[in-house]
Amino acid sequence: MAVTADELIALGQGRFASDDTALAEDIITRVWGAIRDYCEWHITPVQRETLIVDGTGGPLLQLPTLHLVQVHSVREDGETLDLAEVEWSTDGSVRKRSGRWTERWRGIEIDIEHGYANVPGIDDVVLSIAARRMTAPAGQIRLRVGQTDEQLGDALGSDLAVLDRYALGTTG
Structure with missing residues (x-):
């Protein structure tokens, strides 16, 4: 603020x-x-947060952010994923390089940094x-x-x- x-x-x-x-x-x-x-x-400031989100059953996951800065870790169905197997965009999209995300509700735990440093x-x-x-x-x-x-x-x-x-x- x-x-x-x-x-x-x-x-x-x-x-x-x-x-x-x-x-x-x-x-x-x-x-x-x-x-x-x-x-x-x-929105602001940039903060580190662990989100628990529903799986989509598809290759793409959309996080509740419009400015993703870093992905620190991803757990799917309790298993830690290798970050080399995950791609992400600043718009909050996260994609598995191969396979699909779980269909389980609350099946994905993702530790991220997101938000804007400055929003005049x-x-x-x-x-x-x-x-x-x-x-x-x-x-x-x-x-x-x-x-x-x-x-x-x-x-x-x-x-x-x-x-x-x-x-x-x-x-x-």
Whole structure:
């Protein structure tokens, strides 16, 4: 999480009190949580993680990541595979050089590093959403003035366009 409470407070240009740090940190944490839920993976930072995934019964396995950095080990049906028998792509695809993956649910355990070191576009989205949440009156979620209707504290279409580039299952 690269966005800081101080950045959010500074963005407010005097609308937020300097002692709003705890509130700003809480809002940033909640926004990041919502973004991770929307994208269905952690996105940033690069982290090492052991995933247990269902076997596909086919030659290709798609991990829940869009930026695979390293595969450290693979276990299939409890047996450790030689990494020379496995190919992988940064998009999260993992392929067996020969044969097929097990069909067993939770049959594959894979130790990986994945995520992005830096995602400035998402940092901008976090600041944008967090600033709207900081300025939204308590309990007010919608503001309508004439023909303009705005969701307070939610992601805008432009925010979602950025997030869709990092979301699993989208083609954005």
